[in-house]
Structure formats: structure tokens, C-alpha cells
Amino acid sequence: MSLARIRIRCRPSQRSKKLHGLLSTTVFTIAFIMLQIMPASAGEAWFDLKLPDNHQRRSDANRAAYLSPDLASLPLALPADANADAALNGTAVYSYLRDIVAITLEHQPAGQKYRGRIAGNAAEQATADYLADQMRAFGLTDVHTETVQGGRQWWPEDWQVTLIGDSAYGNGTTDYTFTSAFPAVQLEAGAMDVQDLEAELVYVGLGRPVDLLAHDLSGKIAVVHSVLQSDPFFQSARGHIEKIVQAGAIAVITVVDGPGNHQYALEQVGSDEAPCFLLGGHDGRFLEAAIAAAGKEQPLRARISMRASVRESWLGKNVLGLVPGRSDEYLLITAHLDGYFEGANDNAGGLAAMLALAQYFSDPDRIPPERNLLFVGTSAHHEFSDGAKAFINDHPEIVAKAVLVLNIEHPSSLLSYFRGPLKMSRGTVPGQLVTTNSQGWRTLTISNGNERVLSFFQAAAARYGVVIEGTVNRRPNGDAYDFFKARIPVVQLMDANLWFHSSGDQLDTISPAGLERTTRLFADVINGIDDASATELGRRKRK
Ligand SMILES: [Zn+2]
Known part of the structure; x- marks a missing residue:
């Protein structure tokens, strides 16, 4: 126990100008003796600071605000002419998300500290298989997985x-x-x-x-x-x-x-x-x-x-499923399979939205789309996008006929933010997680800046109440970067929230209504794109 520390503690009750010197020496001596004879008191350790574990309970209570009925997510009021298709219903989309998070947790080897759907690991592979099973059940064509040969890891x-x-x-x-x-x-x-x-x-x-x-x-x-x-x-x-x-x-x-x-x-x-x-x-x-x-x-x-x-190599899986169109052109709908920790928003949310769209567009009662809709779950977005690269390498004929890539990556979470500790003259207001009943904002990327595509997003965002940043990006920064490099126009919508790449990226940060908003938005955008010609979409002719 340092001298300085004890003096500070003694000061308020013992201060006296005249006797200050004598008293502080006496108090120090008494305190010193008492410390020697008194049993150790837990409050004294680490400068009397509260240990991090002591904060956890309040933090958990804060976290429970996500699930509070008082904080029901803003309801989605569908326009009267909106498609009533059950495939796009928030509860359905959320059920896929829940399945993928459960698969992820199920496949973590005990004691492994680097966890999640890591490129090529059992959780990522099981997620690919789950997607394939779902797509087959929906009746998509040529559903299969393709091996991705990964490099050093x-x-x-x-x-x-x-x-x-x-x-x-x-x-x-x-x-x-x-x-x-x-x-x-x-x-x-x-x-x-x-x-x-x-x-x-x-x-x-x-x-x-x-x-x-x-x-x-x-x-x-x-x-x-x-x-x-x-x-x-x-x-x-x-x-x-x-x-x-x-x-x-x-x-x-x-x-x-x-x-x-x-x-x-x-x-x-x-x-x-x-x-x-x-x-x-x-x-x-x-x-x-x-x-x-x-x-x-x-x-x-x-x-x-x-x-x-450093592992020598790894094997991953891409998963593919097709909704055949009437022409030979393709619209690719992609979502990455991998994600750290539970990866609920990133990217189980994207995979769930993709599955819902696959079911919606493969409905036999629907008029087939003009273009082939190819749904692709890609492995290893975090490991140099090896899954996307493998797809591009293995399918030059599809790449040549692809008019656009629509990449679905962390599509929706509840809007929340962290209000940090605030030091006031008399004390400190502790930091706090603030949750809201709204959706987080999304960044929109349209790599070729095509006005027609932008108009589909604008119309659908207004229709379903999707919050989008005011600036449209031109350069994709997620899994779709390799498609962009392969000269296919890429569009994507991303919500990177407070829990991005953290162990907090859990189910409770996502609401079914929010997922439904984004999924419906994508369905409208896909329909809009399907009705537009390749030239209207700004796709340059290939030689
Ligand atoms: Zn991601």
C-alpha cells in the first residue's frame, strides 16, 4: 500500500491545519498497523477499482433491452398492393437466420478459441450443406456445392x-x-x-x-x-x-x-x-x-x-442453386458463408435473406424470370475471398453472361449505439448501450453508378422503410470486390453495426421486421433489374 494512497483516504476527516503534519503521520502509522492485522478486504485490491466482472450484470441487463417488449421493432406496414407471399415474411427469414446461428454453435470444437464459420471449418461447411438442403426443398435447379481449394491459413x-x-x-x-x-x-x-x-x-x-x-x-x-x-x-x-x-x-x-x-x-x-x-x-x-x-x-x-x-491449406464449399430464366443472361445473387463468432448479422442475415429470395423466385406459380437467377453462397470471404475467386475461375461462361451481382451482406440489425462514460464535476455517468426500435442504416454500393438500378433501390427503400446513407458508393468493399474486378457491375446494401466482427453479433440484435424490410427491398430490386435490358443496366458489351 503506497503512502500517497493512504494519505488521500485519510484526508477528509482528519484535516487540521495546525496538527496536519503530526496527525497524518499518526494516522499513517495506525492505518499501516491496521492493514497488517486486518484480513485482506476484497474492496482494496486493484486501487479499489471495480473489476470488469462487476460491470457485467448491468451490461447484461442493458443487452436484454434488445428483447424487451417495450422496444418492439417498428412494425412494417406493407402497402396494399405488396406481395403477400409467405416466403418473404419476416418470421420465415428469421427462422433461417436462427438455424444458421444454431449450426454455427453446434459445430464449434470444444476449447477452440478462434471460432465462428471460419473458412473451410466444420461450421462453414455445415452452413453450405444447410443452404443446399433448403434450396433443394424449395425446388431450385442444379443445386450443388463446389469445392474451394484454400491456400495458407x-x-x-x-x-x-x-x-x-x-x-x-x-x-x-x-x-x-x-x-x-x-x-x-x-x-x-x-x-x-x-x-x-x-x-x-x-x-x-x-x-x-x-x-x-x-x-x-x-x-x-x-x-x-x-x-x-x-x-x-x-x-x-x-x-x-x-x-x-x-x-x-x-x-x-x-x-x-x-x-x-x-x-x-x-x-x-x-x-x-x-x-x-x-x-x-x-x-x-x-x-x-x-x-x-x-x-x-x-x-x-x-x-x-x-x-x-499457419495451416498449409484448407477446403471450403461454395453452394449454388439456380432459378432458370428465359434468356441466357445471369443475375448473380451472392452472400458469404463465413463469419466470426455467431455472425448473426454478418452474414447469417445475408444468407437468410438469400434463402427467402430463392424460395420466392423459385415458386412454380410465378412467371419465370427473364434472366437466370443464380444464388451463390461463397466460402472464405475473410480469407482473401477464395470462394468468390474460385467461382469466377470455374465459371467463365456464367461470368461472361452475368449482367449484375447483387451481394447480400449483413443486411439488417436494430439501430443501437454506445454512449460512452461522461465525466462530470461530481462524478462519472457510466457508459451505456442505447438501443432503439428502428433499423440501422445501410450503405448502398452501385459500382457502375447506374441511375436505373439506383431508382429501384430508392423506390423499394421508400416502400418498405429502409434507412440508407445519403451517398452511393462506387467501390464494393465486401465479398463482391472480386466480381467487381472481374468487370461485373456489383450492387450491395450493408449494415455494419456496433457488433461488427464481435462476439456481440448475436440473434437478439436483429428483428424479423427489419429482415423482412431488406428482403422485400431486394425482391423488388431483382424484379426491376429483371425487366431492364443489359444496356439499361450499364453492362458493357463483352468481346
Ligand atoms: Zn460480411
Whole structure:
């Protein structure tokens, strides 16, 4: 127990100008003796800070707001002339989503820390098989899976980030291991085996070049604060970590300032040269408070272990199902199979919407579409889009006849945001997850900027109440990038929410009504596209 700490605690009741010196010495002595004879009190450890686990209960209660009947998602009021087809009903779409999340959880080997539908793993393969079964049951033509030969695969096997305890930080302070620590995903890195790397922590604020000026990072573990702007992909630490390692840090811990205590599987927030981790909100805020409480004179230390291997190759599956058209042209409807953790929105939501559309368009009572509608679930979007590449490679005749790719990726979630802790003069208002009864906004990409296609989206968005950003992107940034490179126009709608690539991407962040809005929007867009000529859609003639 440090002298400074005890003096601060004694001050309010013992202050007296005249006797201050004598009293504080006496009080210190008494306090010191009492600490020696009193049993360790749990409240004293770690500078009296609340441990992250203590925040979990409130966080869980907050999370339950997603399921609260008071927060029923805005109902979808369908126009009178809307198609009453049961295939597009939110409950039906949501049931596929639930199935895919259940399959994902069912196929996680016990003890495996890198989890989800990872390229080629059992969960991703089982998801492909599930989609094939559903498409066959709907009556699609030529439903099958195709093998995807994957290349090398970076695989984090085990890791640990532990804050080293010391009785100087309070009575009974023991080591604290962060449950949310997750390695920054380094797909192109080599194997790594770091065991019990112990070093001093140095806090570098936001980790920008300007934040590094005042610090000597050599041989130390840097701690960086990262702000969501407004989702985990767009977080402020992105792009800064490599520089921190170049400045001498032997490891980096990024504190993600988000709700709860989730794990994040993200690229471009690490380095090939040093182990880098992301911490969830509760763990991160505790770490920052502990660093501040320890002060400059007694910097905290941490112990880090990290073992990642590189697998030689992997085998994945794409799944294909066709609704034959009347011409030889194709409209491709794609959704990626893989996803981290439960991946409910990303991309079980996209797969569920795709299945609903496959059922809707394969209905034998419908007039067949003008173009072939080819539904493709692609493997390994996170591993260099090997599934999309394999499809493009293996089907040049389809690629040549494809007028457009409609990519369905994280289509719908409830609008929520994180209101961070707010320091007031008398105390701190704790950070809070705020949920709403609305839908998150989607980004719209139309790679060739075609006005006709845009008009279909605008009409359908207005019709079903879909929130879309005001700017139309031209460059696809998801799984559809390879189709774009293969010179097929790509359109996509994406909702990357607070839980993007995190263990919080769970079923309760998605409402059936929201899924129905997006699925109906896509059905209208597909119908609109089907009625337009290739020239009207801006598809350049192939030689
Ligand atoms: Zn995705």
C-alpha cells in the first residue's frame, strides 16, 4: 500500500491545519498497523477499482433491452398492393437466420478459441450443406456445392493477456487475466509463439503519431484507446498499430471503447512483428483506470502469451442453386458463408435473406424470370475471398453472361449505439448501450453508378422503410470486390453495426421486421433489374 494512497483516504476527516503534519503521520502509522492485522478486504485490491466482472450484470441487463417488449421493432406496414407471399415474411427469414446461428454453435470444437464459420471449418461447411438442403426443398435447379481449394491459413490457437498484480496496488491484488482479449487478425502473418512475455505498460492515448511523441516505447507494451466511429471497422486505432510497433513496442493492447465486454476479430489493427490484442469495453476501461491509479511512478506490467500457427491449406464449399430464366443472361445473387463468432448479422442475415429470395423466385406459380437467377453462397470471404475467386475461375461462361451481382451482406440489425462514460464535476455517468426500435442504416454500393438500378433501390427503400446513407458508393468493399474486378457491375446494401466482427453479433440484435424490410427491398430490386435490358443496366458489351 503506497503512502500517497493512504494519505488521500485519510484526508477528509482528519484535516487540521495546525496538527496536519503530526496527525497524518499518526494516522499513517495506525492505518499501516491496521492493514497488517486486518484480513485482506476484497474492496482494496486493484486501487479499489471495480473489476470488469462487476460491470457485467448491468451490461447484461442493458443487452436484454434488445428483447424487451417495450422496444418492439417498428412494425412494417406493407402497402396494399405488396406481395403477400409467405416466403418473404419476416418470421420465415428469421427462422433461417436462427438455424444458421444454431449450426454455427453446434459445430464449434470444444476449447477452440478462434471460432465462428471460419473458412473451410466444420461450421462453414455445415452452413453450405444447410443452404443446399433448403434450396433443394424449395425446388431450385442444379443445386450443388463446389469445392474451394484454400491456400495458407493463419490460425490463432491460444493466447492470454494478464495484468500483473502486486500488493502495492491494494490489499490482496492478484493477477487479472482479461477474458475479452482477442488477437488482432493477421491473415498474412507467419506463425507466432510468444510465451510469458512480461513488460511495462505505456499508455499512448489514441496511438496517433502525435500521441507517440512523448513516450519511449522500447521494450514496452503499448496500450491504445480506440473509439468506434461508429462501428468496430471504423475505429480510431485502425492504421496506427504498425507505427507503434515500429516505434519499439514489443506488443500492443488496443482498448475498444464499446459496450459490454466483447471480443473483436478484426484485421488491420495488428502487426506481423509483435503480438497485438483487442480488449472489450469493460476490460479496457478497467485497464485504463488501473494505469491512471498506479500513476507514473509505478507503471503497471502485463504478461502476454500468443501462439498462432499457419495451416498449409484448407477446403471450403461454395453452394449454388439456380432459378432458370428465359434468356441466357445471369443475375448473380451472392452472400458469404463465413463469419466470426455467431455472425448473426454478418452474414447469417445475408444468407437468410438469400434463402427467402430463392424460395420466392423459385415458386412454380410465378412467371419465370427473364434472366437466370443464380444464388451463390461463397466460402472464405475473410480469407482473401477464395470462394468468390474460385467461382469466377470455374465459371467463365456464367461470368461472361452475368449482367449484375447483387451481394447480400449483413443486411439488417436494430439501430443501437454506445454512449460512452461522461465525466462530470461530481462524478462519472457510466457508459451505456442505447438501443432503439428502428433499423440501422445501410450503405448502398452501385459500382457502375447506374441511375436505373439506383431508382429501384430508392423506390423499394421508400416502400418498405429502409434507412440508407445519403451517398452511393462506387467501390464494393465486401465479398463482391472480386466480381467487381472481374468487370461485373456489383450492387450491395450493408449494415455494419456496433457488433461488427464481435462476439456481440448475436440473434437478439436483429428483428424479423427489419429482415423482412431488406428482403422485400431486394425482391423488388431483382424484379426491376429483371425487366431492364443489359444496356439499361450499364453492362458493357463483352468481346
Ligand atoms: Zn460480411
